[in-house]
Amino acid sequence: MEPTDIRNPDTFHKVVDCQWACPAHTPVPEYIRLIAAGRHADAYMVNWHSNVFPGILGRTCDRPCEPACRRGRVEENNGPESMRDKPEPVAICRLKRVAADHKGDVRARMPKPAAQPNGRRIACVGAGPSSLTVARDLAPLGYSVTVFEADPKAGGFMRTQVPRFRLPEEVIDEECGYILDLGVEFVGGRRIDSMKALLGERFDAVFVGSGAPRGRDLDLPGRTEGAASIHVGLDWLANVYFGHVTRIGKRVLVLGGGNTAMDCCRSARRLGGADVKVLVRSGFDEMKASPWEKEDAMHEGIPILDYRVPKAFVHASGRLTGMTFERVRAEYDERGRRKLVPTGEPDEFHPCDEVLIAVGQENAFPWIERDAGIGFDEWGMPVVDKATFQSTLPHVLFGGDAAFGPKNIIWAVAHGHAAAISIDKLLHGEDPRERPDPMVRLESQKMGIHEWSYDNAVSPDERYAVPWSEAAKKLDSISAEVELGFDAATAWKETQRCLNCDVQTVFTRDKCIECDACVDICPTDCITFTRNGDEADLRTRLTAPALNLEQDLYVSEPLKTMRVMVKDEDVCLHCSLCAERCPTGAWDMQKFLLLETHAGSGCRSKKRREAA
Numbered sequence: 357m358e359p360t361d362i363r364n365p366d367t368f369h370k371v372v373d374c375q376w377a378c379p380a381h382t383p384v385p386e387y388i389r390l391i392a393a394g395r396h397a398d399a400y401m402v403n404w405h406s407n408v409f410p411g412i413l414g415r416t417c418d419r420p421c422e423p424a425c426r427r428g429r430v431e432e433n434n435g436p437e438s439m440r441d442k443p444e445p446v447a448i449c450r451l452k453r454v455a456a457d458h459k460g461d462v463r464a465r466m467p468k469p470a471a472q473p474n475g476r477r478i479a480c481v482g483a484g485p486s487s488l489t490v491a492r493d494l495a496p497l498g499y500s501v502t503v504f505e506a507d508p509k510a511g512g513f514m515r516t517q518v519p520r521f522r523l524p525e526e527v528i529d530e531e532c533g534y535i536l537d538l539g540v541e542f543v544g545g546r547r548i549d550s551m552k553a554l555l556g557e558r559f560d561a562v563f564v565g566s567g568a569p570r571g572r573d574l575d576l577p578g579r580t581e582g583a584a585s586i587h588v589g590l591d592w593l594a595n596v597y598f599g600h601v602t603r604i605g606k607r608v609l610v611l612g613g614g615n616t617a618m619d620c621c622r623s624a625r626r627l628g629g630a631d632v633k634v635l636v637r638s639g640f641d642e643m644k645a646s647p648w649e650k651e652d653a654m655h656e657g658i659p660i661l662d663y664r665v666p667k668a669f670v671h672a673s674g675r676l677t678g679m680t681f682e683r684v685r686a687e688y689d690e691r692g693r694r695k696l697v698p699t700g701e702p703d704e705f706h707p708c709d710e711v712l713i714a715v716g717q718e719n720a721f722p723w724i725e726r727d728a729g730i731g732f733d734e735w736g737m738p739v740v741d742k743a744t745f746q747s748t749l750p751h752v753l754f755g756g757d758a759a760f761g762p763k764n765i766i767w768a769v770a771h772g773h774a775a776a777i778s779i780d781k782l783l784h785g786e787d788p789r790e791r792p793d794p795m796v797r798l799e800s801q802k803m804g805i806h807e808w809s810y811d812n813a814v815s816p817d818e819r820y821a822v823p824w825s826e827a828a829k830k831l832d833s834i835s836a837e838v839e840l841g842f843d844a845a846t847a848w849k850e851t852q853r854c855l856n857c858d859v860q861t862v863f864t865r866d867k868c869i870e871c872d873a874c875v876d877i878c879p880t881d882c883i884t885f886t887r888n889g890d891e892a893d894l895r896t897r898l899t900a901p902a903l904n905l906e907q908d909l910y911v912s913e914p915l916k917t918m919r920v921m922v923k924d925e926d927v928c929l930h931c932s933l934c935a936e937r938c939p940t941g942a943w944d945m946q947k948f949l950l951l952e953t954h955a956g957s958g959c960r961s962k963k964r965r966e967a968a
Contacts, residue, residue, distance in 0.1 A: 377421045391451055391454055408772075420766070429927070477559045477560050478563065479502050483505035490776045510535075511528045521828060561752070570719070572588075576666060577667075589712045611715055633658070637665050680706075681706065682698055721736065751782065777955045780956070802935070817849060859945050868915055
């Protein structure tokens with residue numbers, strides 16, 4: 357097997373999995389260590405640089421980093437028996453909230469508005485996370501950024517579709533405010549209804565971050581007759597936010613299996629729904645809702661009934677009385693494709709007073725004239741370059757849900773960063789397809805023979821639960837926040853579960869005397885000295901067989917005996933015992949720090965740097 361260079365970023369994205377799983381590439385272990393040290397403001401700023409909305413995402417993120425967290429894999433393979441049934445990753449998302457809750461006043465640490473405008477004007481359509489990220493990245497560089505929003509305040513769907521019991525208004529105000537304070541012009545209450553008219557205002561670039569604003573409806577028998585009691589979930593949540601809806605019927609059916617459906621059903625419980633059910637076409641495990649969102653709904657007494665296909669709305673005397681559903685089961689063909697097949701059981705009738713439809717979202721671009729120069733595909737979506745986020749009209753870019761359909765906040769932030777780079781390069785006459793390399797550092801963490809700059813003890817604790825508010829448990833307030841967040845002491849305990857997977861064991865072949873001391877002391881048997889071979893063969897000859905084929909092995913150049921050192925990163929605890937035990941210093945612990953370059957000095961061409 358060819359040796360692996362662990363200093364190569366392409367190798368590290370297989371090792372620091374949590375950072376690479378995050379679309380914004382937030383350096384997760386770095387900010388967790390800062391929280392452990394009580395440096396909450398520093399941890400917040402590390403987050404703010406990458407994901408822009410730490411307080412919001414610390415409450416609402418879909419957590420793509422947590423399934424990638426190696427803590428869960430290590431517990432599953434090497435932990436005590438009690439941990440193996442349900443291996444739990446570090447509570448990365450909730451630790452992000454800790455940094456936001458305990459940071460204090462960080463306004464002095466935020467970038468300042470540009471001293472001089474550069475003469476370029478940027479329009480952002482929509483004030484959601486993607487547009488605000490573009491504004492955050494470009495305003496300090498001297499761009500005059502104007503954000504247009506149909507609603508009175510910035511935040512987009514973060515404000516109007518995420519319920520206040522999950523995300524308090526003051527958190528949105530604060531984190532949107534940091535961006536608007538950079539000299540961004542916010543035009544609230546103005547809905548853009550013509551792209552051609554906007555282009556006529558002679559902006560140098562236009563970024564469309566208008567989201568996927570239209571919820572899908574269901575055209576079923578009885579839909580028209582029961583219209584007064586049947587609501588599209590996205591619209592209903594917005595009406596709840598603006599105070600147009602303050603109560604709901606006692607019996608409520610929620611149709612759909614995504615996070616919007618979970619927000620609808622939990623909101624309905626708080627607005628008077630005593631009997632709220634969620635009915636979904638798919639199986640429970642196939643629902644698009646995050647596992648914790650489903651758990652929270654069921655914890656609040658809301659049953660989730662799966663494999664029910666809605667057939668009709670039932671009404672009598674002009675009033676909705678219930679719905680009928682067909683029972684189905686899933687069958688899979690030889691390619692693994694699923695088909696829902698009727699079970700043959702009688703249709704089910706579920707009585708209700710109101711129905712909330714949350715079966716998906718759609719993009720709506722009636723305001724973009726089809727002769728404006730922007731190409732659309734057969735599904736009515738703009739043709740967008742996945743690298744540059746440019747449309748077929750190069751100075752018009754799309755991001756967030758408006759670019760590729762509904763996703764989540766952290767993806768929208770990543771799109772905003774990428775689009776800002778494209779705008780900056782485009783308006784300086786450079787090729788937007790030439791993307792900047794990330795900034796990479798690799799530094800030894802050694803401070804003494806047995807001392808390291810990080811806490812390398814491995815905590816055996818199971819994941820800590822986030823406490824719930826007693827007031828929110830009553831389910832009688834739409835605004836009482838459910839989760840309290842970790843206090844500082846519990847947060848510290850949770851940080852100790854992190855395996856510091858960005859601090860790597862780096863092996864220097866020329867110093868190794870092949871004494872096998874590192875093999876003897878390794879608590880997970882992840883180090884092996886053996887003859888080289890092809891990967892499939894090598895994996896079977898390790899001290900502990902490496903079964904995770906998605907994780908690269910770390911293989912050295914041949915040693916003096918012509919053996920190689922092989923390390924299975926999948927189960928390494930980064931405990932540094934190998935480096936402490938090694939008599940020759942062949943092992944070292946080195947921190948790998950990767951920072952994605954955003955619009956600005958890091959992505960400027962040589963010509964622009966010299967000019968500056």
